[in-house]
Amino acid sequence: MSTPAAGERHWLRMISDYVRPHRGPFVAAGVLLLASSLLGLAQPLAAKALIDGLTAGQGVGGALAVLTGLVLLAALLLGVGNYLILRTAEAVALDGRRGLVRHLLRLTVPALQRQAPGDLLARVAGDTMLLRQIASQSLIDLFTGGVMLLGAVALMAVVDLALLGVTAIVVVLLVVIMGLLMPRIRSAALRSQESVGEMGAALERALGAFTTMKASGTEATEAARIDAAALAAYRQGVSLARWGSVAGTSAGLAIQVAFLVVLGVGGARVASGAMPVSALVAFLLYVAYLTHPVMQLIGASTYLQIGRAALTRIAEIDALPTEPIDLPPAAEPAGAAAVAVVPAGAAAAGVHERGGGPAEVVFEGVCFGYPDRDEPALRELTLRVPAGGLTALVGPSGSGKTTVLALIERFVEPQQGRILLDGRPLADWPLTELRAAIGYVEQDVAVLAGTLRENVAYATPGATDEEIREVLQTTRLHTLLDRLGGDLDAPIRHRGLSLSGGERQRIAVARALLRRPRLLLLDEVTSQLDAANEAALREVIQEVSRRTTVVVVAHRLSTVLAAEQIVVLENGTARSVGSHPDLVRTDALYASLAAEQALV
Numbered sequence: 148m149s150t151p152a153a154g155e156r157h158w159l160r161m162i163s164d165y166v167r168p169h170r171g172p173f174v175a176a177g178v179l180l181l182a183s184s185l186l187g188l189a190q191p192l193a194a195k196a197l198i199d200g201l202t203a204g205q206g207v208g209g210a211l212a213v214l215t216g217l218v219l220l221a222a223l224l225l226g227v228g229n230y231l232i233l234r235t236a237e238a239v240a241l242d243g244r245r246g247l248v249r250h251l252l253r254l255t256v257p258a259l260q261r262q263a264p265g266d267l268l269a270r271v272a273g274d275t276m277l278l279r280q281i282a283s284q285s286l287i288d289l290f291t292g293g294v295m296l297l298g299a300v301a302l303m304a305v306v307d308l309a310l311l312g313v314t315a316i317v318v319v320l321l322v323v324i325m326g327l328l329m330p331r332i333r334s335a336a337l338r339s340q341e342s343v344g345e346m347g348a349a350l351e352r353a354l355g356a357f358t359t360m361k362a363s364g365t366e367a368t369e370a371a372r373i374d375a376a377a378l379a380a381y382r383q384g385v386s387l388a389r390w391g392s393v394a395g396t397s398a399g400l401a402i403q404v405a406f407l408v409v410l411g412v413g414g415a416r417v418a419s420g421a422m423p424v425s426a427l428v429a430f431l432l433y434v435a436y437l438t439h440p441v442m443q444l445i446g447a448s449t450y451l452q453i454g455r456a457a458l459t460r461i462a463e464i465d466a467l468p469t470e471p472i473d474l475p476p477a478a479e480p481a482g483a484a485a486v487a488v489v490p491a492g493a494a495a496a497g498v499h500e501r502g503g504g505p506a507e508v509v510f511e512g513v514c515f516g517y518p519d520r521d522e523p524a525l526r527e528l529t530l531r532v533p534a535g536g537l538t539a540l541v542g543p544s545g546s547g548k549t550t551v552l553a554l555i556e557r558f559v560e561p562q563q564g565r566i567l568l569d570g571r572p573l574a575d576w577p578l579t580e581l582r583a584a585i586g587y588v589e590q591d592v593a594v595l596a597g598t599l600r601e602n603v604a605y606a607t608p609g610a611t612d613e614e615i616r617e618v619l620q621t622t623r624l625h626t627l628l629d630r631l632g633g634d635l636d637a638p639i640r641h642r643g644l645s646l647s648g649g650e651r652q653r654i655a656v657a658r659a660l661l662r663r664p665r666l667l668l669l670d671e672v673t674s675q676l677d678a679a680n681e682a683a684l685r686e687v688i689q690e691v692s693r694r695t696t697v698v699v700v701a702h703r704l705s706t707v708l709a710a711e712q713i714v715v716l717e718n719g720t721a722r723s724v725g726s727h728p729d730l731v732r733t734d735a736l737y738a739s740l741a742a743e744q745a746l747v
């Protein structure tokens with residue numbers, strides 16, 4: 148948002164984008180609420196007829212019936228209109244949440260890494276709630292309140308122009324006060340939402356490193372950090388409440404002042420015979436009636452300022468870059484319960500024929516640097532990973548091994564050079580197809596809350612029990628399965644905390660293997676395994692490398708001794724390539740690594 152004017156347009160366009168798909172119910176609700184208010188407007192006129200009838204000593208039965216009918220019908224229309232608008236507002240919030248979640252899930256990896264997850268959660272949950280308030284309270288209230296205000300003013304003009312002039316002065320004064328208050332309300336709302344986001348981020352930080360926090364004894368520090376954000380949210384909330392009540396009180400006061408002034412001036416005019424008492428009663432009823440639309444307009448403007456703050460925060464997420472990944476359309480709200488949850492990875496499985504021949508990967512002069520780093524992570528890296536067989540990437544910490552894998556997965560894009568998979572530049576591969584061909588086990592493996600089956604078949608929703616059990620056997624996870632009573636559907640706890648590090652690694656390997664990828668990328672998968680399990684996984688890797696291309700990153704050279712090709716990376720370039728015996732002879736760095744690990 149470069150200029151306020153641009154921000155303004157953007158904000159209004161966002162509201163209109165949210166509302167447009169629901170304009171039918173919105174218009175219907177608006178019409179019902181307006182009709183209800185119009186019936187309310189007619190009530191003083193009916194009251195005037197009733198009083199005139201009483202004064203003239205005529206029968207009032209008809210006027211009484213009309214007045215009662217008006218009251219009942221207005222209440223009915225109000226009820227139905229309110230229900231409709233609240234339902235539509237929920238639908239707008241649903242659209243907002245879905246849109247935001249879909250956008251978040253499609254973010255590029257670097258874009259997501261720059262965000263605090265706790266703040267994102269606050270935006271999805273809290274800011275979309277405010278969106279609902281804009282839709283329910285602000286828009287319709289602005290419309291009906293505005294129309295009713297104009298209607299009341301027009302009818303007041305019909306009743307008595309002089310008294311209208313008196314009322315108008317008070318109303319104009321009120322508008323000026325509101326003009327001064329609204330920017331304060333908006334900035335307090337924005338800061339309040341930001342503080343809630345900061346609180347979420349601070350809490351997420353503490354919960355995400357819970358055991359580290361406990362072990363470091365930093366509960367008090369973390370509590371203070373979260374407390375500071377909570378306190379900031381409180382202060383801004385109080386400030387919002389203060390300006391909101393100033394707005395509400397000014398409006399109420401203005402109406403009362405108008406009422407008293409009209410009573411005084413009108414009383415004098417009645418006494419002088421300039422207007423009948425029925426006209427004064429009607430006018431006073433209109434002034435009293437003004438309270439509702441004026442309060443509506445003040446409330447709507449206040450919510451609009453708060454909602455605008457939320458929209459600003461949603462727009463910030465919308466502006467983050469996403470990957471070109473199609474997600475299936477969301478279910479209609481009415482049918483949501485009936486629609487089965489689409490298992491994650493199903494979309495990819497749809498495009499990818501499981502299995503297939505081993506893939507070849509070629510890096511041609513690839514340069515890559517992370518955005519916030521001066522030093523490039525890869526410098527003109529040229530490398531060929533032949534189809535089939537085991538290729539190992541070794542080298543000192545920070546030499547760029549993980550970055551090579553991230554580039555193959557297209558989590559990040561090279562700034563120079565190109566990468567080819569089966570002779571086709573990665574940029575030409577549809578992203579879902581590319582990723583479906585690859586099995587990737589990252590360094591910090593993720594175990595998701597859910598069952599063992601959900602975890603292992605995460606990328607392969609169609610896998611049979613037999614296939615899952617087989618891959619569990621291969622990765623020596625059958626002991627874990629036994630511990631779970633042989634039940635694939637037994638839950639493993641949130642974030643996999645009930646699993647050992649080695650089990651988590653093997654679950655991730657099992658997940659990748661079940662996919663039968665054409666290219667398997669393994670980043671430090673043996674780092675947390677004991678010698679027996681490492682040897683077993685080494686065998687698995689060798690076995691898999693007979694039918695697929697396997698690239699392993701390993702500090703433990705024992706894992707890669709049998710690799711057909713070992714690439715030694717240093718400072719983002721391949722300093723040498725060869726087999727273990729070759730490299731021990733020809734590459735001093737490799738020889739020293741091997742010597743450190745007693746492998747020569």
Ligand SMILES: Nc1ncnc2c1ncn2[C@@H]1O[C@H](COP(=O)(O)OP(=O)(O)OP(=O)(O)O)[C@@H](O)[C@H]1O
Nearest residue numbers: 260517519520524543544545546547548549550551
């Ligand atoms: N997301 C990131 N943002 C900024 N810099 C990064 C990021 N990821 C890695 N780096 C930096 O890029 C360089 C290469 O990192 P990379 O993770 O590829 O090394 P590595 O060889 O896999 O290291 P290790 O063996 O310790 O895992 C390092 O200097 C690292 O600090």
